[in-house]
Amino acid sequence: MTLLDASPENSTLETVPVKEEKLLVASQWQLIRWKFVRHRVAVLSLIVLILFYLAAIFAEFVAPYAPGHYDADLTLAPPQAPHFFDNGQFNWRPFVYGVTSEYDINTFKTTYTIDESLKYPIHFFVHGDPYKLWGIFESDRHLYGVEEGTVFLFGADNQGRDVLSRVIHGGRISLSIGLVGIAISSLIGILIGGLSGYYGGVTDVIIQRIIEFLRSIPTLPLWMALSVALPPTWSVVQVYFGIVVILSLVGWTGLARVVRGKFMSLREEDFVMAAQLNGSTEIRTIFKHMLPSFYSHVIASLTLSVPGMILGETALSFLGLGLQAPAVSWGVLLRDAQFIRVLASSPWLLLPGALVVVAILCFNFVGDGLRDAADPYASI
Amino acid sequence: MLPFILRRILFMIPTLAVISVISFAIIEAPPGDYLDAYVDRLTSQMQSVDPSEVEALRARYGLGQSWSVRYWRWFSGVLQGDLGRSMEWNQPVAKLIGARLPWTLAISVTSLLLVYVISIPIGIYSASNQYSPGDYVATLIGFLGLATPNFLLALIFLWLYFLWTGNVAVGLFSDEYIIAPWSVAKLVDLLSHIWLPALIVGTSGTAGLIRVMRANLLDELQKPYVMVARAKGLKEGRVLVKYPLRIAMNPVASTIGWTLPALVNGELLTSMVLGLPTLAPLFVGALLSQDMFLAGSVVFILSALTLIGTLISDIILAWLDPRIREAI
Numbered sequence: 001m002t003l004l005d006a007s008p009e010n011s012t013l014e015t016v017p018v019k020e021e022k023l024l025v026a027s028q029w030q031l032i033r034w035k036f037v038r039h040r041v042a043v044l045s046l047i048v049l050i051l052f053y054l055a056a057i058f059a060e061f062v063a064p065y066a067p068g069h070y071d072a073d074l075t076l077a078p079p080q081a082p083h084f085f086d087n088g089q090f091n092w093r094p095f096v097y098g099v100t101s102e103y104d105i106n107t108f109k110t111t112y113t114i115d116e117s118l119k120y121p122i123h124f125f126v127h128g129d130p131y132k133l134w135g136i137f138e139s140d141r142h143l144y145g146v147e148e149g150t151v152f153l154f155g156a157d158n159q160g161r162d163v164l165s166r167v168i169h170g171g172r173i174s175l176s177i178g179l180v181g182i183a184i185s186s187l188i189g190i191l192i193g194g195l196s197g198y199y200g201g202v203t204d205v206i207i208q209r210i211i212e213f214l215r216s217i218p219t220l221p222l223w224m225a226l227s228v229a230l231p232p233t234w235s236v237v238q239v240y241f242g243i244v245v246i247l248s249l250v251g252w253t254g255l256a257r258v259v260r261g262k263f264m265s266l267r268e269e270d271f272v273m274a275a276q277l278n279g280s281t282e283i284r285t286i287f288k289h290m291l292p293s294f295y296s297h298v299i300a301s302l303t304l305s306v307p308g309m310i311l312g313e314t315a316l317s318f319l320g321l322g323l324q325a326p327a328v329s330w331g332v333l334l335r336d337a338q339f340i341r342v343l344a345s346s347p348w349l350l351l352p353g354a355l356v357v358v359a360i361l362c363f364n365f366v367g368d369g370l371r372d373a374a375d376p377y378a379s380i
Numbered sequence: 381m382l383p384f385i386l387r388r389i390l391f392m393i394p395t396l397a398v399i400s401v402i403s404f405a406i407i408e409a410p411p412g413d414y415l416d417a418y419v420d421r422l423t424s425q426m427q428s429v430d431p432s433e434v435e436a437l438r439a440r441y442g443l444g445q446s447w448s449v450r451y452w453r454w455f456s457g458v459l460q461g462d463l464g465r466s467m468e469w470n471q472p473v474a475k476l477i478g479a480r481l482p483w484t485l486a487i488s489v490t491s492l493l494l495v496y497v498i499s500i501p502i503g504i505y506s507a508s509n510q511y512s513p514g515d516y517v518a519t520l521i522g523f524l525g526l527a528t529p530n531f532l533l534a535l536i537f538l539w540l541y542f543l544w545t546g547n548v549a550v551g552l553f554s555d556e557y558i559i560a561p562w563s564v565a566k567l568v569d570l571l572s573h574i575w576l577p578a579l580i581v582g583t584s585g586t587a588g589l590i591r592v593m594r595a596n597l598l599d600e601l602q603k604p605y606v607m608v609a610r611a612k613g614l615k616e617g618r619v620l621v622k623y624p625l626r627i628a629m630n631p632v633a634s635t636i637g638w639t640l641p642a643l644v645n646g647e648l649l650t651s652m653v654l655g656l657p658t659l660a661p662l663f664v665g666a667l668l669s670q671d672m673f674l675a676g677s678v679v680f681i682l683s684a685l686t687l688i689g690t691l692i693s694d695i696i697l698a699w700l701d702p703r704i705r706e707a708i
Contacts, residue, residue, distance in 0.1 A: 213395055216690055217683040218644035221663065222402070225679055228667045229409035311529050315649055318531055319664055337535055338653065344542050353532040360527040 032296055035373035042369025045362035052359060056171035060131040063165035064145040067328045069129055071150060071160040073101050076346045077112050079155040079163075082122060095121040098149050120149035155348035157336050166328050167352050173329035174310060175359065177244055181309035182302045185248035189255030190298065194286060196256065197263025204260070211253045219250050223312060227321045236327045243322055247312045251305055258301045262294045296374035304367035307360040314356055330356050384698050388691055399683045400458065404451050407464075407676035458680070464673035468666065473677045476662060481681065483552065484658040486570075487651070488643050490578035495585040495639065500632065503593025507601065508620060518590060525587030530646040534580050534653035552656060577654055581646040585639045589632065596631050600624035630701050636693035640686050 026034070037043055055062045071077075080096040098118025103110050126145040132138050145151060154164035196207040223246055230242040266272055275289045291298075316322030317331025318338070325332060330352045336342070337349040419434060457464065463473035506515045541547065552573050553566070560566055600606065601624055609619045651660035659678055666674035 213398060215638065216395070216641065216687060217399065218641040218648075218686055220645035220648055221679045221682050224648075224664070224667055225406040225409070225675055228670070228675070229406070307527070314529055315531060319649075319652060321664070321667060334532070334535075340538055340542050343535065343539050347539065350532070350535065350539075353529070353535070356529060356532065357524070357527050361523060364523060364527060 028296075032373045036369050039369035039372060041365050045365035045369075048358065049362045049366065052171060052355075052362075053175060055168050056175045058133070059169045059172050060133050061139070061141065062143045063162075063168040064128060064142050064151055065162045065165040066129040066131060067161070067166050067169040069161060069165070071156070073160065074099060074112075074150065074152070074156045075110070075158055075160040076342070077101070077152060077156040077160070078114075078346070079348050080114075080150070080152050082153065086119070093121050093123075095119045096146070096149075096151050096153075099152075118149060120146040120151065122146060122151060154351050155346065157333075157349065158342065163333070163348060163351060166333055167330070167355060170328040170330045170333050170352065171355070173240065173323065173327065174313060174331065174356070177240070177247070177313045177329075178306035178309040178363075180241075180244050181248045181251060182306055184244065185252035185305065186255055186298070186302055188248070189252035190259050190291075192252070193256030193259030194263055194291075197260035198267065198282075198286060200264070200267075207256070207260075211256055214250055214253050219312075220315065222250065223247065223316060224319065224321050227316055236323065239323055240327075243313060243316065244309075247309050251308060251312075254305050255298065255301050258297055259294075262297060263290065266290050266293065294374075296370070300367055300370035300374045303363060303370055306363045306367075310356065310360060310363075381698070385695055388694055392687055392691060395687060396684060399680060399687070400455050401451070403676045403680035403683070404454055406679055407454070407672045408447075408450075409672070458677075463677040463680075466666070466671055466674040468669050468671040468674070473674050476674065477659065477677060477681060480657060480659050480662055483656065484647060484651070484660075485685075486574060487577050487581060487656070487658060488640075488647050490574050491582040491585070491643055491647070492636075492639065494575070494578050495582040495589060495643075496632075498582075499586045499589035500593055500629075503590045503632075504597060504620070504625065506590065506594040507597035508616075510598065515594075518594075522587040522590045525583045528583065529649070530580060530583065531649040531653050533583055534577075534650045537576065537580060538654060577647075577650050577656060580650045580654075581643060584646065585642055588642075589635060589639070592635055593628065593632055596628035597624060600628050630697070633693070633697050633700055636690070636696075640689045640693070644682050644686055 060066075077099050080099060082094040082096055084091055084094055086095070096119075098115045098120060099112050100115045100118075101110050101112050122144055123146065124144050125141050126147060127140050128142040128145045130138070130140040150162075152162045152164070154162070154167065157163055157166070192207055196204045226246045226249075227243060230239055234242065272285060272289060275285050280288070313322055313329065314331035314334065317329050318334050320335065323329050323332055325335075333352040334350075334356075337353070343349060454464065461474055463477065465471070466473050466476055469476055502518050506518045509515055552570060554569050554573070603624070606619060606624055609623055610616075614622070647658065648660045648663065650656075651658040652664060655661070659682070663675060663678040666672070666678065
């Protein structure tokens, strides 16, 4: 029977081999992608993360206000929820009700009431606070906003600043610190793990002892002590990089273990011996032949170590040992929520924490999905 | 068994030495030595400083000498229980730490117990009822527990506690027992308060351990010997307890090693937020006011205790599993 034999039974039979053939000729990355896409939660999480990072990259444009923009009449004002129904009538353009404040002379308390007579329609691409995106592009357009009144979707903090705008700006530090951190710790991890696994012997024993040591001591006290040692004269950018370095000095051990394990098993593989017999140098063997065969494992392991970095920065800043007040990060924002009386009357100050949880959940799901997909030949 | 324990203790000595060097580096990290800071403080309070007295102090603490001499002076003091003097509190560091360490330990140990008491049954249930609604709920709680920072959880609990009771601090005792001498009633009161911080501290550990327990048991349940046990006609509960559970428990016991550092981290943050009288507020205060003898000593004590905890867990593990005794 030849392939040209076009009887009805054969055409149905042929569709199966075509699909299998697609699997056989697909590159490793294609297989990984196919397997990852089947993990629905991971794909959804990846989309959420991409949205988070886009919002952080274009923070000035996405946030309706500058992080320092304040309205002294609206300190700790409650969130203004967007409405679509006006007196039972559906509106395509959402609007927020105005907030009026009343100061009680006797109790020294300001009470806020949602004033349903004031309606501020939300417009898109409105003019607002002027800004310079990435210090290059000057503009005053914002993704959304109101032409008069205020739109504080997440409420206001104790200085009358929009919490949502500050959360979006804070994402720039909190979300990037994870990526910059793993960039540094992946360099250290791959180098040290590679040395340990490639050479084995005494090198391996020493490096393993160091890793065991770093994993057996509690990291937070160490991070806290080291971040205090950063000179107080440093600018925000310098402190930022100082914190990243501190976080990644301890964070590389997980990756180093993965890399070492892979090197140990790959060292015995035929293709490595073939490369060596063909006269390729050690460096070339490591980077050209061995590393590419487990990039996917490295990426999965890196994704799973991002949450630790984000949590570390948030915890340090929350304790007042990380970034300080004029800088905006999620941990700095959560500092506003540490006074329980303030928190009890304005629980929306915890919303930055909700974003931390969502971001970390997403990284965990994406990491799990990648880890399952990292070895596409396991069960296909 | 004894050679194993001795070997482990011997392994611990270099690690302790490294920790002591790191702690001393932390003490020395801020620019200037601590006498400079002391003099600064006195002058800022408009007190006169006698240069000859400063020189005498400098000589006594060996501040003019090399790093290694100063380190050795400090470390030999530590071995004799002298951790230096806190400038901010004007008290010996050992006394300050000694007063608060029991609470840190009490919360951590309670937390460790809670982690195991909660996660093992949930893990067993999840594995033996895979893909049931209960399994999904446990998995979801596990993921949320891993993703929520301790201090955020503590803040949420504190907020709810305030809404319900109107109290701003959780505390470890009811008011009437705070200064009362120890009695059975006081102990009961402590236990009725300590579970909340312990639960918060243990969240991420519990979440992690549920996943480990579930994965281990699922692996074991697929093995042929389980099928044999079922084929013999053993009841499902008996099959579970008799064979796969025992094997799945070993990796769980070995996780104490990574649970302990996480517990110490969680305890620091949770106590800070809940305002508990543990080492945490002392440590953060010391760091913020650059009271480095206190800060460095806390790092040293916490790390050393974690190591000792890991050692105990290793010994328990070796006692449970003869293969480990032979291997190391």
